[in-house]
Amino acid sequence: MVFLRRVSLGKREYYYLFHTEKINGILEKFNLFVGEVEPTPKKLESLKANFLKSIQKNPQKLIPPKHPNVLATLQEIQERQGYIGELDFVKASKELGIPAIDLVGVATFYSQFKLAPPAKYKIKICDGTACHVQGSLSLLDILEKELGLKPGETTADGLFSLEVVRCLGICASAPVMLINEQLHSKLTIAKLNELVSELKTRK
Ligand code: FES
Known part of the structure; x- marks a missing residue:
């Protein structure tokens, strides 16, 4: 399945299409940079169709270069400072001789990479089975x-x-959410709206 992802780096936004497919028994990850403006639904459908068509026609051409140092370089930056920022991509691009936009595409494919410093309020909402049946997606x-x-x-x-x-791991209290270490359980839409209003007043 092809999906669109918005990547925020500093004040700029980048949009990518992602797709995975097995080629010669290997699960390949494809990504395509589609611009700095979110495509309209109509444009998105045609971008997705063309992307899939190009992959089917000539997958080898679209398989990202397997530069041995790409993941190691990104991991090193992430370990050193906890995230990879815009300037880090520019610097790594010069070192590796790979366009920065391609490095961003690789980094956004792996959930281990963070593209911004840790937020002051880290919200984690659970969408495990128990929370899902209790409406976690409406809360999300x-x-x-x-x-x-x-x-x-x-x-x-x-x-x-x-x-x-x-x-x-606290399914009996579903649906649940964490804000940093603080647990919010048995959430309802009304409770969440109240919490969000309170959150927005925080600095
Ligand atoms: S499914 Fe949400 S806590 Fe278990």
């Missing part, structure tokens, strides 16, 4: 709309990050 929807975030993103002011996790 509220968080996305109210904070202007998609899972995996951090607000530009560094205050909030949003992550979806699978089972926090």
